[in-house]
């Protein structure tokens with residue numbers, strides 16, 4: 001079955017070409033109402049700080065699972081989810097579970113996650129599950145462990161992002177899960193994963209300790225799920241926040257390694273069943289798991305910009321991640337996947353724009369063959385039709401490397417751009433009939449026009465150019 005591509009689904013990505021914008025204006029324009037995420041988080045910051053102050057106050061007695069202070073925190077989060085306009089799943093916002101702690105197998109402890117969701121605009125896209133644990137370790141020796149950074153901070157970030165997403169719906173459904181029992185062994189996360197969620201979960205974004213650091217905020221998990229990395233690489237720096245990958249490689253015995261955080265917070269329960277995750281968090285600090293992890297010690301500028309950074313990541317995932325399970329790439333495909341620019345491979349508009357960008361440029365420069373390689377599947381083909389000296393039609397089929405040859409610098413300027421596009425889709429296969437014009441300078445008078453026939457494949461995470469053809473004797 002061939003259906004025409006609903007191109008408006010992809011209309012939100014910045015940097016689409018002028019020609020593409022013209023054709024997109026025919027679509028629904030589902031993004032027109034989206035408010036600026038950074039401005040929203042700034043406008044929400046006073047409220048977020050008040051929430052952080054409350055959740056880390058002595059009256060909540062360290063929010064230990066099964067105790068009254070934890071229940072107060074839970075009620076507060078339910079009210080915030082309701083006020084944000086999140087919808088409750090079957091059974092309501094409060095999702096109880098029970099477990100037996102490892103250290104005392106004679107006891108059964110009652111916990112409860114708080115779960116709400118914002119429906120997506122594309123029912124087939126699946127769900128992104130955002131998580132943060134709200135429990136902490138309680139009172140020890142008469143001292144309240146307030147857990148302002150661990151993890152009142154992530155809980156408030158979750159609520160602030162919920163307020164944004166309800167106002168500006170995403171393509172994916174977004175599930176907001178404030179999890180209980182993390183400090184007792186990821187209990188709430190395990191219960192959530194065991195219960196399951198209707199529809200496919202495309203990613204788990206977990207936040208645990210996001211409110212204090214000189215600069216570094218880690219995005220951990222791309223060692224296991226490299227397909228997520230390009231989306232995070234596209235995030236610009238916000239305020240003091242420097243995003244860094246790491247803390248996700250298994251430690252090798254006898255080799256001094258970095259601390260592996262893969263199973264150190266709730267993302268571990270998602271990873272255990274193969275759901276891709278990114279965990280946002282800071283390095284352990286002097287107040288980690290001490291009674292001094294207080295509201296007064298968090299850094300408001302870092303905290304607010306950390307929320308902006310996580311939200312930017314969520315929005316990038318929303319545009320780029322598909323609704324079907326990813327297909328494992330070849331080894332060289334994995335390399336290309338990691339090196340590709342997120343904006344080049346996240347959408348059809350992005351990959352077609354890049355397809356022309358890489359060959360365009362002034363005299364004296366070569367085509368950007370390395371970038372072009374990240375667009376193409378490792379086994380991609382290039383076919384050029386022509387006529388021989390006797391007038392007989394011929395076709396020459398080659399690899400991308402064969403097409404470029406020695407990729408010598410251009411003798412003259414060469415600029416090529418798309419002038420029209422006809423797109424047809426069947427499943428994850430797309431054919432793009434892409435008309436183009438060629439000039440000696442950018443925006444110059446075309447000296448040639450033609451058509452590229454481009455076959456694309458979507459692997460659930462990104463687009464690939466599988467092959468393309470043009471007829472050198474036409475036009």
Ligand SMILES: [Zn+2]
Pocket residue numbers: 133150151182208209265
């Ligand atoms: Zn924590």
